Amino acid sequence: MITTTCPVPGCDRTKPSTHLMCKGHWAMVPKDLRDEVWSAWKLRQKHADRFGPHVRAKAAALAAVRDAGAPPQAELGLSLPLND
16 A cells, blocks of 8 residues: 655644545544545546546645644544545
């Protein structure tokens, strides 16, 4: 499995490259926004040219974590398949 670092500033946790962020930070994303990210990802899997909603949803999820005052190191570790 290929891993990368969580994209949340200050977080050095690793995550599968297919996940947007570490589990701890993903848990900070509001449920409705997590659902939106999943929905946009599924749409992109069916239609490779439909990447706009996915990019916007990912950016919104990262902004939600930032706005929530994410601690640099989350206590947990998964997320979901979302990286380009």
